[in-house]
Amino acid sequence: MITVSGLTKTYGGTVAVDDVSFTVADGRVTGFLGPNGAGKSTTMRMLLGLDRPTAGSVTVNGRRYQDSPAPLREVGALLEARALHPGRSARDHLRWLAASNRIRTSRVDEVLELVGLAAVAGTRVGAFSLGMGQRLGIAVALLGDPPVVVLDEPVNGLDPEGIRWVRTLARQLAAEGRTVFISSHLMSEMALTADHLVVIGRGRILADCSMRDFIAEHAASYVLVRSPQHGQVADLLRGAGAEVTPVDGELHVQGLDAAAVGELVGDKGLYLHELTLVRSSLEDAFMTLTASSVEYAARPRTELAGASR
Amino acid sequence: MTVTATSSTVTLDPRRNVPGTRPGFGSTLRAEWIKFWTVRSTTWSVVMLFVLGAGMTALICATNAEWLASGEADEDPGSFLTFGMTFAQITAIVLGTLAVTSEYGTGMIRATLAATPRRGRVLAAKAVVLTGTLFVAGTVTAFAGYFAGNWFLDREGVGLALSDDGVLRAMLGGGLYMAGLGLFAAAVGLLVRHTAAALSVVLALVFVLGNMAFLLPGAWGEWIAKLMPGNAGSSVAVPVNFNPEALAPWTGFAAFAAETAVLLVVGWFAFQRRDA
Secondary structure, eight states, rough: OOEEEEEEEEEEEEEEEEEEEEEEEESEEEEOOOOTTTHHHHHHHHHHTOOOSSEEEEEEBBGGGGGGGSHHHHEEEEEEEEOOTTBHHHHHHHHHHHHHHHTHHHHHHHHHHHOOOOOGGBBGGOOOHHHHHHHHHHHHHTTOOOOOEEETTTTTTTHHHHHHHHHHHHHOOOOOOOEEEEEEOOHHHHHHOOSSEEETTTEEEEEEHHHHHHHHOOEEEEEEEOTTHHHHHHHHHHHHHEEEETTTTEEEEEESSSHHHHHHHHHHOOOEEEEEEEOHHHHHHHHHGGGGGSSOOOOOOOHHHHHHO | OOOOOOOOOOOOTTTTOOSSSHHHHHHHHHHHHHHHHHHHHHHHHHHHHHHHHHHHHHHHHHHHHHHHHHTTSSSSSGGTTTTTHHHHHHHHHHHHHHHHHHHHHSSSSHHHHHHOOOOOHHHHHHHHHHHHHHHHHHHHHHHHHHHHHHHHHTTTTTOOTTTTHHHHHHHHHHHHHHOOOOOOOOOOOOHHHOOOHHHHHHHHIIIIIIHHHGSOOOOHHHHHHHHHHHHHHHHOOSSSOOOTOOHHHHHHHHHHHHHHHHHHHHHHHHHHHHHH
């Protein structure tokens, strides 16, 4: 269980994390979602006692991370930046970490086996690919067999097989009763992995709900209808209790499915030119939610052209 | 690893893995020791320290023994017996700087502080590992240089015995000075957090500014020159100082130790306060 309350971090005049409060429960995967620069990594660094909060607090199982006698046995973390010396081998990297928290040395080979790096345990990590580096980072996180696992952008640089592996691993860790907290800027990835979602944008919490609620609320679908008799069709569908929005000669219909719309229109002998079920993706929902909070947005070309005129 | 299809939640004691007693300073020390010796730069630096320190001493003694034995010599043979240590200083500085700045350069510092959030303890363990290694390496190198160099001096009849005034003190002093320099460089590294910048600062302070300071006029200038870290600290590491103006061996080393301590306290303070 991770408890974040009133957490704030400012750098000079810039507010990176702005009065953030939420909890991460055990036994499920909680996704921490936000665009780059939203404050995810800053929050995670404060969680690990690396950065000092300007205000507020973050505790793990009731106490600050830095107050744990052996933090690696309580919280396992994969940090976003590769916190490795390129000249050291994977095994040596895990060996010193194990020594620092008095974790038995045999655990080093266990986690190397677990993440699939046993064959390259003696190789200097500078020669590792991004994906191998991520796997080593996950090995570090699991070294102390911790009840709380924090992974910052774990699928970065992983191939599809690796992505699926992380997803399965996260679900399994949660099934074992552990607290699993994963940050990502990819909604699609979170939709498949997380049970619960905390969305952050510009340092503020935009949503804190179950994945199911998030989908129900944000992934709206509608039936797109095109007809030469579009006024009549709109009236007909409204009469049947549907919500109809005319958009550029199209009708966006909610409250009736495509079959019902087709049958109603057919019964009246009206023409239909198009009848499509349109599902807005979670990615879209996430984009809409965070649109105003993206720090580095690319401006559309037209806007740039207009500005230069 | 097999994956269970059910995702039934079991209760997991969050503290089940946490030992009753906090892993002590010994654990941090072991971690730092492993870290120190599992990168190539450490082995290279220590080997270079020995090769430069002992090798240059042997070389300078071999080439100057005849002149030292002749009547025209205006230097004491004792000054030559630790000559190579001047070069060995560079490697001690490199080792001390890298012990700290390589962690910042690679992002390792976050892993270090996540594993051991007590920063004072991390710093203490680093200092013990660094100074321990440099003291042993420095002392061994000084002895090796003495035995090699003195063999040439003995042949010309100007050799010094280990029991002669200041010789044994200079051997141990070589170890102490190397350890102190490493710590001094580490403290600068802690403040600057950048390898090239920290190296430049320390090398300039010890080699360039240290020598230029002797050009300063007046009593003030003389004191500044005597108190420059390299000038003050190195007296203890030579049987007879080339520089007649330098402080007495232990006085000089005490001054150097005090300077290092001040820098280390400032570095420690910054380390405690800053975000990793």
